[in-house]
Amino acid sequence: MNRFQIFILRAVLGLVLSVLIAKMFFGTLHAARVGFLAALMVTTAYVFEYLRFRRKP
Numbered sequence: 912m913n914r915f916q917i918f919i920l921r922a923v924l925g926l927v928l929s930v931l932i933a934k935m936f937f938g939t940l941h942a943a944r945v946g947f948l949a950a951l952m953v954t955t956a957y958v959f960e961y962l963r964f965r966r967k968p
Contacts, residue, residue, distance in 0.1 A: 918953075925952035 912920075929948035933940055 921953050921956050922949070925949040925956070928952060 926945070926949045929945050929952060930940065932948060933945050937944065
């Protein structure tokens with residue numbers, strides 16, 4: 912998989928999981944809240960990927 916496909920996969924999974932999390936914890940779906948949660952998840956995935964590969968020799 913190339914980097915663009917990985918980004919698309921992370922974005923779709925982040926969107927789906929953020930909809931589920933928003934529905935479970937907040938009860939209602941607001942586009943701003945779902946978008947923020949999805950962006951937070953994708954950003955966190957890239958930060959953890961950076962930290963994981965930075966430590967390898």
